[in-house]
Amino acid sequence: MPAYTTPSDVESPLDREPRTAEGTRVQDDIAVIFDEASGYYRHLRWEKNPVVLLEKAQTHQVLVEELGSGPVGTALEIGCGPGTWTPLLADRAAQVVALDLSPKMLEQARAAVAAEHVSFLQGDAAHFDPGNAFDLVMSVRVLEYVPEWREIIARLERLVAPGGRAVVITKTPVSVWRGTGRSRWFGPRNLLQRLLRRETDPGFWQRHLPVHELTRAFAEAGMVDIRVRPVIIGLPIYVRGTKQYPIIPAFAERPALAATQAVSRWVAGRGRRGRRASLIFAESYAISGRRAAAPDHVAPRAAAS
Numbered sequence: 140m141p142a143y144t145t146p147s148d149v150e151s152p153l154d155r156e157p158r159t160a161e162g163t164r165v166q167d168d169i170a171v172i173f174d175e176a177s178g179y180y181r182h183l184r185w186e187k188n189p190v191v192l193l194e195k196a197q198t199h200q201v202l203v204e205e206l207g208s209g210p211v212g213t214a215l216e217i218g219c220g221p222g223t224w225t226p227l228l229a230d231r232a233a234q235v236v237a238l239d240l241s242p243k244m245l246e247q248a249r250a251a252v253a254a255e256h257v258s259f260l261q262g263d264a265a266h267f268d269p270g271n272a273f274d275l276v277m278s279v280r281v282l283e284y285v286p287e288w289r290e291i292i293a294r295l296e297r298l299v300a301p302g303g304r305a306v307v308i309t310k311t312p313v314s315v316w317r318g319t320g321r322s323r324w325f326g327p328r329n330l331l332q333r334l335l336r337r338e339t340d341p342g343f344w345q346r347h348l349p350v351h352e353l354t355r356a357f358a359e360a361g362m363v364d365i366r367v368r369p370v371i372i373g374l375p376i377y378v379r380g381t382k383q384y385p386i387i388p389a390f391a392e393r394p395a396l397a398a399t400q401a402v403s404r405w406v407a408g409r410g411r412r413g414r415r416a417s418l419i420f421a422e423s424y425a426i427s428g429r430r431a432a433a434p435d436h437v438a439p440r441a442a443a444s
């Protein structure tokens with residue numbers, strides 16, 4: 140397997156990189172935040188209660204369907220975090236590269252996915268240019284933290300091998316999930332800030348990427364068969380989610396979750412329009428595409444005429 144590098148200092152002078160209001164590099168701050176979160180992220184986001192377990196199952200289902208069953212030669216995960224989804228690539232590909240900005244997230248991932256054909260690499264995806272292409276490229280809940288997300292998507296043209304696939308999951312920008320937490324909506328100051336569309340936490344770079352912009356970026360990167368679908372779908376009304384949404388009491392949670400799952404399955408079977416319309420109820424969405432395979436041969440003109 141080739142030695143991968145992330146030549147950020149060589150290819151992109153530090154003074155051209157996105158900065159916070161305090162003058163620090165955005166990605167340095169993001170790395171610190173995820174280093175700090177590495178000890179609890181997986182449990183909090185994906186394991187701690189029936190609500191997040193359902194969200195994990197929904198995300199898993201979408202990834203399985205969008206990645207296909209393999210086997211393939213090589214796969215790349217951008218922002219593997221604690222290795223939540225890396226096994227999906229390890230099961231399909233002979234060689235896997237899992238990249239993340241946060242060294243402590245990578246420690247968790249190495250411990251969770253001990254497989255010789257998986258290499259973990261620390262680096263900023265915005266500058267990751269390995270010089271070779273992969274049959275599968277996957278990124279789950281990462282692009283929303285990367286100011287240079289467009290550059291990463293543009294690079295799919297080189298990162299995805301002909302005939303290969305890219306699957307990206309990110310948070311839905313226009314959704315019943317946005318701003319629904321008690322602490323975010325209530326109180327005149329919060330409400331005013333939201334109505335003025337000001338960031339409530341300016342120290343933490345996070346953007347919810349519009350579906351049409353991401354779709355266009357995929358197309359401009361030469362991806363075809365582009366598909367958009369909801370991932371975590373339902374209503375943010377449960378008591379024990381990752382935030383407090385205290386509308387449904389704990390005793391009513393299980394039947395409500397079962398109903399949510401039924402709706403989610405129903406939506407998955409709808410056509411393109413149905414899936415797009417349901418994005419308003421989705422916390423996150425997936426976009427996938429295929430890089431057209433290089434034609435095996437070009438038919439000679441004489442034979443065609």
Ligand SMILES: C[S@@+](CC[C@H](N)C(=O)[O-])C[C@H]1O[C@@H](n2cnc3c(N)ncnc32)[C@H](O)[C@@H]1O
Binds near residue numbers: 166223279280
């Ligand atoms: C919300 S976590 C998601 C982790 C994992 N994909 C999952 O779904 O459980 C986001 C991850 O993206 C990583 N990340 C953020 N910006 C990155 C960048 N520019 N390059 C590589 N990884 C990045 C963070 O360190 C963190 O581990």
